[in-house]
Amino acid sequence: MGPEKMKEIITDVLKDVDVVIGYKQGFDKLHATPCFINKAEQIEEIIWSPVCVQNLASFLPSLKAKKVGVVVKGCDSRTIVQYMQEGLIDRSKVVVVGIPCTGVVSVKKVLDKVNHQPIEDVVFEADGAILVKTPAGETKLSLADVSPDKCSTCLYPTPVVYDHLAAEPIKSVKAPEDVYKDVEEFEGKSLEERKVYWEKEFDRCIRCYACRNACPMCVCQDSCIAESRDPHWISQKSNLSEKFMFHMIHSIHLAGRCVECGECERVCPMGIPVNALKKKLNHDMKALYNYEPGVNPEDKPPMYTFSVEEKKIEEHKL
Amino acid sequence: MSEIAPKELRIVGFLCNWCSYGGADTAGVSRFRQPTDLRIIRVPCSGRVDPLFIVKALLNGADGVLVSGCHPRDCHYTDGNFYARRRLEMLKQLLPYLGIDEKRFHYTWISASEGQRWQKTVTDFTNQIHKLGPLHSTTEAHSGS
Amino acid sequence: MRVGVFICHCGSNIAGTIDVAKVAAEMRKVPGVAFATNYMYTCSEPGQDEIKEAIKREKLNRIVVAACSPRMHELTFRRTIEKAGLNRYFLEMANIREHISWIGLDKEANTNKAIESVKMAVAKAMNNKPLYSQSFKVNKRVLVIGGGVAGMQAALDCADGGLEVILVEKSPSVGGMMARLDKTFPTIDCSICILGPKMVDVAQHDKIKLYAYSEVDDIKGYVGNYQIKIKKKATYVDWVKCTGCGACMEKCPAKNSYDHFNFGVAPTRAINIPFPQAIPKKAKIDPNYCRQFVKGKCGVCAKICPTGAINYEMQDEIITEDVGAIIVASGYGLVDMDKFPEYGAGRYPDVITGIQYERLLNASGPTEGHILRPSDKTEPKTVVFVSCAGSRDKSCGIPYCSNFCCMYIAKQAILTKDHIPDSQSYVFYMDIRSPGKGYDEFTRRAQEDYGAKYVRGRVSRIYPKGKKMVVVGADTLLGTQVEVEADLVVLATAVTAAPGAPQLAEKLHISYDTFGFYVEGHPKLRPVETNTAGVYLAGCAQGPKDIPASVGQGSAAASKVQALFSKDMLESDPAVAKVNENTCVGCLKCIMTCPFGAVKEKELRGGRIVANVIETVCAGCGVCTATCPCGAIQLSHFTDNQLLAEVNTICQK
Numbered sequence A: 001m002g003p004e005k006m007k008e009i010i011t012d013v014l015k016d017v018d019v020v021i022g023y024k025q026g027f028d029k030l031h032a033t034p035c036f037i038n039k040a041e042q043i044e045e046i047i048w049s050p051v052c053v054q055n056l057a058s059f060l061p062s063l064k065a066k067k068v069g070v071v072v073k074g075c076d077s078r079t080i081v082q083y084m085q086e087g088l089i090d091r092s093k094v095v096v097v098g099i100p101c102t103g104v105v106s107v108k109k110v111l112d113k114v115n116h117q118p119i120e121d122v123v124f125e126a127d128g129a130i131l132v133k134t135p136a137g138e139t140k141l142s143l144a145d146v147s148p149d150k151c152s153t154c155l156y157p158t159p160v161v162y163d164h165l166a167a168e169p170i171k172s173v174k175a176p177e178d179v180y181k182d183v184e185e186f187e188g189k190s191l192e193e194r195k196v197y198w199e200k201e202f203d204r205c206i207r208c209y210a211c212r213n214a215c216p217m218c219v220c221q222d223s224c225i226a227e228s229r230d231p232h233w234i235s236q237k238s239n240l241s242e243k244f245m246f247h248m249i250h251s252i253h254l255a256g257r258c259v260e261c262g263e264c265e266r267v268c269p270m271g272i273p274v275n276a277l278k279k280k281l282n283h284d285m286k287a288l289y290n291y292e293p294g295v296n297p298e299d300k301p302p303m304y305t306f307s308v309e310e311k312k313i314e315e316h317k318l
Numbered sequence B: 001m002s003e004i005a006p007k008e009l010r011i012v013g014f015l016c017n018w019c020s021y022g023g024a025d026t027a028g029v030s031r032f033r034q035p036t037d038l039r040i041i042r043v044p045c046s047g048r049v050d051p052l053f054i055v056k057a058l059l060n061g062a063d064g065v066l067v068s069g070c071h072p073r074d075c076h077y078t079d080g081n082f083y084a085r086r087r088l089e090m091l092k093q094l095l096p097y098l099g100i101d102e103k104r105f106h107y108t109w110i111s112a113s114e115g116q117r118w119q120k121t122v123t124d125f126t127n128q129i130h131k132l133g134p135l136h137s138t139t140e141a142h143s144g145s
Numbered sequence C: 001m002r003v004g005v006f007i008c009h010c011g012s013n014i015a016g017t018i019d020v021a022k023v024a025a026e027m028r029k030v031p032g033v034a035f036a037t038n039y040m041y042t043c044s045e046p047g048q049d050e051i052k053e054a055i056k057r058e059k060l061n062r063i064v065v066a067a068c069s070p071r072m073h074e075l076t077f078r079r080t081i082e083k084a085g086l087n088r089y090f091l092e093m094a095n096i097r098e099h100i101s102w103i104g105l106d107k108e109a110n111t112n113k114a115i116e117s118v119k120m121a122v123a124k125a126m127n128n129k130p131l132y133s134q135s136f137k138v139n140k141r142v143l144v145i146g147g148g149v150a151g152m153q154a155a156l157d158c159a160d161g162g163l164e165v166i167l168v169e170k171s172p173s174v175g176g177m178m179a180r181l182d183k184t185f186p187t188i189d190c191s192i193c194i195l196g197p198k199m200v201d202v203a204q205h206d207k208i209k210l211y212a213y214s215e216v217d218d219i220k221g222y223v224g225n226y227q228i229k230i231k232k233k234a235t236y237v238d239w240v241k242c243t244g245c246g247a248c249m250e251k252c253p254a255k256n257s258y259d260h261f262n263f264g265v266a267p268t269r270a271i272n273i274p275f276p277q278a279i280p281k282k283a284k285i286d287p288n289y290c291r292q293f294v295k296g297k298c299g300v301c302a303k304i305c306p307t308g309a310i311n312y313e314m315q316d317e318i319i320t321e322d323v324g325a326i327i328v329a330s331g332y333g334l335v336d337m338d339k340f341p342e343y344g345a346g347r348y349p350d351v352i353t354g355i356q357y358e359r360l361l362n363a364s365g366p367t368e369g370h371i372l373r374p375s376d377k378t379e380p381k382t383v384v385f386v387s388c389a390g391s392r393d394k395s396c397g398i399p400y401c402s403n404f405c406c407m408y409i410a411k412q413a414i415l416t417k418d419h420i421p422d423s424q425s426y427v428f429y430m431d432i433r434s435p436g437k438g439y440d441e442f443t444r445r446a447q448e449d450y451g452a453k454y455v456r457g458r459v460s461r462i463y464p465k466g467k468k469m470v471v472v473g474a475d476t477l478l479g480t481q482v483e484v485e486a487d488l489v490v491l492a493t494a495v496t497a498a499p500g501a502p503q504l505a506e507k508l509h510i511s512y513d514t515f516g517f518y519v520e521g522h523p524k525l526r527p528v529e530t531n532t533a534g535v536y537l538a539g540c541a542q543g544p545k546d547i548p549a550s551v552g553q554g555s556a557a558a559s560k561v562q563a564l565f566s567k568d569m570l571e572s573d574p575a576v577a578k579v580n581e582n583t584c585v586g587c588l589k590c591i592m593t594c595p596f597g598a599v600k601e602k603e604l605r606g607g608r609i610v611a612n613v614i615e616t617v618c619a620g621c622g623v624c625t626a627t628c629p630c631g632a633i634q635l636s637h638f639t640d641n642q643l644l645a646e647v648n649t650i651c652q653k
């Protein structure tokens, strides 16, 4: 799918919004970067291809005062629904340009395949193959090999909310029960194995906060309690318990809110599976309250509501 | 922690002022014997208990954490324990994923008149933690600190 | 920071199992602690003086008292330090009595635990901030729930003191259980003769607004300012027009309606005035029996009523009243007979309950005061009273004593002899509990002057034999089996909480025990207060008690309200949530979870949205604080940093 239809839509949308957020090419053909369009001449810069990985919906709360058009993939659209549930955006001031998506690439995976050579060109063939040119030559990859993990279980290739659709809707072919297969697999490990796993992972965290900054649902940003003294939850000491605590803050604050966009994991310079705990929490929210974040605007995030009789919570005995 | 007798383990309790703290008082007034491991933190409501307090305690030396509030529908603040129940259940299910035995964390509801129930809860929970042993001797081995 | 630590011996209560001197010595080593001492009775006047002097002498600015539960003496010590010039919230208490010295005998372990507990309190105190109350206006009207003798007494005492009273009674008339009694122990004076004038006073007092056949639907607000929604249930009779003439009742063809007032001793009409002295004396239709409702046609009462008061279309009505305090006097219930299969579970007509017997004795009851067996309307010559039917019976789920049954059984035995001189009463009892003034003499009179035969033992079975009921029991004093062939058996069925008591407690935010009785503020020192400011208890709602005790509590609760209302302004509790507008990101999650709607949106000058707490509405639960992801809304006195200080004291790797 080319970006032509999308450009047409955006030309239209631009007439009654202050700005449209889309993708343009980044520093090479493997990287896309957000572009903020407020003049018709900028529309030509717009691109759409599987390198458009970033979740552009994340910008919406900070632009609450403006009328904004935004280009979203299926996965990104859940962010908008979640914002609606939490009252973080005014839906009437957002125009959603949805793109049915067949999967994106993980830049990291591609770079691994081409041994981190400089990228000269990336071509997406009609049959789904990807040609990556580097000084070392041309490598042919298949999308499935270099997609981020989230794409392999994606249930919402077509945005769950949109005003315009840039192509024909796509039906998901993925099995819903596979979404949390990784969670269930991990649960098969012993307590000790799990503990060792997380301690090893979190010990590598350099507390750069890139994951938090990229997370569309981390509403606190500058007020994040991982960096404040009042309240003073964690010190700046670089030891395991403080790092672990940071990830617990991040995860627990996202309980039943994480839209599984995978941005946190994508941006982590240390390759830490930052999204994994949130997926586990989502898995539990689904089981306990039949709640799935970012799908139905009418839902209420489970941590901000309750039922007097909780059907699925059993009293714990000693 | 020099004060801690070697036979004791580190157990932290968060008790709501109106019901469970009162229940613990009732147990005291009735002279119901209890193990000495527990250290109690008084909070107005179980709804005040941020699950992160529990995580903080468990990551920093606690071997077990107990939270107790008013019985559902009996919250002094109407709904506080309903929120608490969701938050605490969330944590209860998350802990084993992190490799922390969920038995190290217990939450329950005890009213101000249930001194006996409080005694039983403290006794049983303390025994449970002793059965599990200390949480932290193993941690130290992997800790980078 | 200069913290002063005061460790109380509480005589030997604490010092007996905690080495208090060692605790004080350890505290002196804690950074920030400027002074630590131990004292025999810290709460005594010299003990409090010692604190005040030390504050001045040692220039202390945070105080930790390690003593009994803060639920006991926190207020005492807050006042103490306030007198010495410190903000009252600079006090922290460590509960080393109820939570340590009283529950363990190992002095070493106790001492260690006390040291840590006091350290936690010190750590928290160092984070305490001064807090200041706001004052707000009190609405000097009081709501009384329940128009039994306790509630009426409370209402009258409040009204006589000049307060406006809203009295809400669930049933069609005030009077409660006492209105059903015949005579009352220990003086055998006529119950309605002493109660009736009170009922009339309630009706006529210009300060009392009575809502009969009404219930409290919803309660919002806080001490001094409650908004009450009252549901006036449809009576299908316009009470403004009804004169209480009773013509409708005579003509009503639905003659087999259940008589709630008489506990079903005899049937009544679908439209009825519950009893001759009812207040208000108005008719009401029971739609479960009324032919107009059941069959869709009748209309007899509508035709007969001289004032045209009948209105089959009437709906429940919701009325709003604003009050500043609430007295709960919702009384008690009685356990169902079907709990007793061994006594026939209510299947034998001649096995009845004590309250039904009161109605048989009562001159205005269905038998006009003649004791007649329900089965064949003959006079019983042998009457057996069974005490503790359910009470003190764990298998029945009622381990407690119902308090007044022993006494009313004695009364009923005496009255039986008065009514039927050639009768013989038997009383099966477990113990005779008669500890009131003149009470023991009274139970003796029943035996000695009225010849009631008291048999100590439980009744194991009751079964019919011809026209008689055979009561089989054990005489535990003689160690023999006893069988009495009785004409009538009266069960002293156990007292339970009033139906719907837990639901009412939930609306009031007060606690109730396992049995549904409301929990008082302190079992000895605050018997008519609850732990919810502005809500008071009177009568059997708090636990079974007889009329004198119920009346006493009614007056006590009224005097508590008078004291509360003696000021025009009340001080708010400053331990409420506060928003840090610099760090609040306006995500408004706190608004979603606050159970009291105390948080509102606020726009700052730059247009930025933040949360804002309405101080008088905030109840101080801290649900918002645990919700806010960035710690911007903090519950004062229980802030994250204060609780973290406690956690960090005991959890440090």
Ligand SMILES: Cc1cc2nc3c(=O)[nH]c(=O)nc-3n(C[C@H](O)[C@H](O)[C@H](O)COP(=O)(O)OP(=O)(O)OC[C@H]3O[C@@H](n4cnc5c(N)ncnc54)[C@H](O)[C@@H]3O)c2cc1C
Residues within 6 Å of the ligand: C145, C146, C147, C148, C149, C150, C151, C168, C169, C170, C171, C173, C174, C175, C176, C177, C178, C181, C183, C184, C185, C186, C214, C215, C216, C329, C330, C331, C332, C354, C355, C356, C358, C404, C408, C411, C498, C500, C504, C538, C539, C540, C541, C545, C546, C547, C548, C550
């Ligand atoms: C058989 C028997 C004999 C007794 N004899 C004696 C005796 O001789 N001497 C003696 O001292 N005591 C006697 N008692 C005890 C006496 O009945 C009680 O002490 C007394 O009635 C208690 O008064 P109260 O106002 O607390 O409760 P109640 O009399 O129960 O009155 C409570 C009132 O509140 C109303 N109510 C309940 N729930 C609500 C609600 N949610 N909203 C609004 N209104 C509500 C009820 O309808 C009732 O009118 C006897 C009891 C029994 C069972």
Ligand code: SF4
Residues within 6 Å of the ligand: A211, A214, A215, A216, A217, A218, A254, A257, A258, A259, A260, A261, A262, A263, A264, A265, A274, A275, A278
């Ligand atoms: S936690 Fe990660 S996956 Fe979840 S919403 Fe935030 S960035 Fe996306």
Ligand code: SF4
Residues within 6 Å of the ligand: A204, A205, A206, A207, A208, A209, A210, A211, A212, A267, A268, A269, A270, A271, A272, A274
């Ligand atoms: S991005 Fe990675 S390294 Fe940085 S704080 Fe997050 S998990 Fe740690």
Ligand code: SF4
Residues within 6 Å of the ligand: C579, C583, C584, C585, C586, C587, C588, C589, C590, C591, C610, C611, C627, C628, C629, C630, C631, C632, C633
């Ligand atoms: S939850 Fe916290 S950040 Fe969000 S509005 Fe409330 S106080 Fe502000």
Ligand code: SF4
Residues within 6 Å of the ligand: C576, C577, C593, C594, C595, C596, C597, C598, C599, C613, C617, C618, C619, C620, C621, C622, C623, C624, C625, C635
């Ligand atoms: S503490 Fe917070 S949640 Fe509780 S009543 Fe006050 S504002 Fe509402």
